[in-house]
Structure formats: C-alpha cells, structure tokens
Amino acid sequence: MVNFFKRLFKIGEAEANAVIDKMEDPIKLTEQGIKDMKGDLEKSLESLAQVKALAIRSKNDTEEFLSKAEDYEQKAMLILQKGQKNEMDGEEADRLAREALVKKEAANQQATRSKSDSEKFDTSVANLEKNVQEIKQNISKWENELKTLKARVKVSKATKNLNKQMAEIDSSSTVSMLERMKEKVQQEEALAEAYGDIANASKSIDEEIDKAADVSEANADADLAKLKEQLGMKSDKES
Structure with missing residues (x-):
C-alpha cells in the first residue's frame, strides 16, 4: 500500500500522471488510501508488539539457560568434591558429575540458540519500527497532501467557473x-x-x-x- 501511494503521487512520473488522469475522484481515492495506510499501521503495531514480546522472551530464556548451565557446573563441582572426600562413592560421583556437565552443555546450547533467536528478533523489531515510522510519516505526508489537494480543487473549480463565464461572454456582441x-x-x-x-x-x-x-x-x-x-x-x- 505504501509503495502504491509512492508510485501514485510521486511528481514527475508518467505512470503516476496517467493513473491520476483516469481518476474520477482523486480526493476520495486519497482518503481511502490514507484509511488503508492507517489499517496497515495498526497491523504493523500489532506485529511489532508480538515480535518485541518474542525478543523479550528470548532474552529471558537466554539468561535462564545460562543460569542453569552455571548451576549444573556448580553441582558437578560439589558432587566431585563429595566423591573426593569419600562422602559418596567415587564412581557414582563421577557418573552424576558427568550427567550434570552434560546438562550444563545442553543448557549452554539452548542459551546460544535463544541468544541467536533474540538477535534475530531484535533485527525484526528494528525493521518493524522503521516500517511503522515510515507509515506514520507517509500518513502525515498524505494527510497534508490531501489538504492541499482539497484547496487546489476548490481553487480550480472557482477558476473554471469564472473562465467559463468569461468564455460565454461574446465580446463582439457586447461591443x-x-x-x-x-x-x-x-x-x-x-x-x-x-x-x-x-x-x-x-x-x-x-x-x-x-x-x-x-x-x-x-x-x-x-x-x-x-x-x-x-x-x-x-x-x-x-x-
């Protein structure tokens, strides 16, 4: 929709001028276009909110997985220390410590994936925010264009009526x-x-x-x- 209006209203483009020439009511079409852009803006804001929520969730997951990885490492160290002190069987201590380290590695991998997802979501958020800002600027721009267009239509109608009246006056018959x-x-x-x-x-x-x-x-x-x-x-x- 935004690209359509860029193409439609860009001054100097022959295609845009051809489209405008065929318009029966450019004011109504412009108003409808602005309405459509506002609908796009609302949808973009909803998408932005959803992606931001995913980005926040990914960051929280990353921190949580890193915390788990650290916790498993601490537990593996405690288990090994107990085995060393004969507070538990050495082989059992090694087995449990190994399992803890495996879980630590899994948590680290999950943290890495979450961080990657978080970065992707941050990029998406930045792009969506850029699009939202662009839509807002275009809406403001075309609303101003619409005001100017309405004013020009009034002037053109008044000028046309005056010129029509002047054209209908036969100067020779008047003389x-x-x-x-x-x-x-x-x-x-x-x-x-x-x-x-x-x-x-x-x-x-x-x-x-x-x-x-x-x-x-x-x-x-x-x-x-x-x-x-x-x-x-x-x-x-x-x-």
Missing part, C-alpha cells in the same frame, strides 16, 4: 450592444434638442404676435383724452 446604446442616446439627445428648438421658435412667434397686438398705449391715449375732457381741458387734437 455591438454598447454601440447601439450609444446611438440611441445620441438620437434621444438630438430629439430633445429639436423639441427645444421648436419650443423656442413657438415662443418667439407668440412674443411677436403679442407685441403686434399690444393696445396698452392706445388705451392710455384714450384715457388721457377722457380725463382732460372731464377737467374741461382741451385735448392736443382740439388745440
């Missing part, structure tokens, strides 16, 4: 629309100016007509004559 609007505004402005000219022309004619039809001066002359008549004064025309 044409603006030109039509500009022409319509110019027409409206010209029409407004024309109505203004018409209004001013109508106003001038009315002023001329009012001036021509102004009888205020004639009325004033008539009123003056009438007032002089009331006063008994002669008008300018009569004099």
Whole structure:
C-alpha cells in the first residue's frame, strides 16, 4: 500500500500522471488510501508488539539457560568434591558429575540458540519500527497532501467557473450592444434638442404676435383724452 501511494503521487512520473488522469475522484481515492495506510499501521503495531514480546522472551530464556548451565557446573563441582572426600562413592560421583556437565552443555546450547533467536528478533523489531515510522510519516505526508489537494480543487473549480463565464461572454456582441446604446442616446439627445428648438421658435412667434397686438398705449391715449375732457381741458387734437 505504501509503495502504491509512492508510485501514485510521486511528481514527475508518467505512470503516476496517467493513473491520476483516469481518476474520477482523486480526493476520495486519497482518503481511502490514507484509511488503508492507517489499517496497515495498526497491523504493523500489532506485529511489532508480538515480535518485541518474542525478543523479550528470548532474552529471558537466554539468561535462564545460562543460569542453569552455571548451576549444573556448580553441582558437578560439589558432587566431585563429595566423591573426593569419600562422602559418596567415587564412581557414582563421577557418573552424576558427568550427567550434570552434560546438562550444563545442553543448557549452554539452548542459551546460544535463544541468544541467536533474540538477535534475530531484535533485527525484526528494528525493521518493524522503521516500517511503522515510515507509515506514520507517509500518513502525515498524505494527510497534508490531501489538504492541499482539497484547496487546489476548490481553487480550480472557482477558476473554471469564472473562465467559463468569461468564455460565454461574446465580446463582439457586447461591443455591438454598447454601440447601439450609444446611438440611441445620441438620437434621444438630438430629439430633445429639436423639441427645444421648436419650443423656442413657438415662443418667439407668440412674443411677436403679442407685441403686434399690444393696445396698452392706445388705451392710455384714450384715457388721457377722457380725463382732460372731464377737467374741461382741451385735448392736443382740439388745440
């Protein structure tokens, strides 16, 4: 699984790029891969614990067999001393001492095997610890990669939508629309100016007509004559 993700996400490899191009949902695949790696980590931790237990057991067995070998040697020495002191039959002492030495040798051989097993288990423990550490680092790495991937997906989607909207905008039709609007505004402005000219022309004619039809001066002359008549004064025309 770890090798799969190395191959899958290693930047620059054509095979990895080909696989990624075929992904329908790289985020879900990455999440599943991280989940699988966490499962591998759990199994590796269990294996590590079991191998460590075997290594500890082998070390304890080694110490126990060495202790037995030493004990048999001590017993063989005591038996020989008893035979020498005539505390027991000499031949019997030699026989028992020999049996004790045989057991000592067997214990030493067992201690040697246990020590060899212990060393092998220690090597296995070191390799498993290395693998566990590598899996942990990969999980952390791909979790960070996943965060980056999610962020890139959001940005790419937003950029794609924006570019799509921009692509759907027809620049020529937009310019044409603006030109039509500009022409319509110019027409409206010209029409407004024309109505203004018409209004001013109508106003001038009315002023001329009012001036021509102004009888205020004639009325004033008539009123003056009438007032002089009331006063008994002669008008300018009569004099």
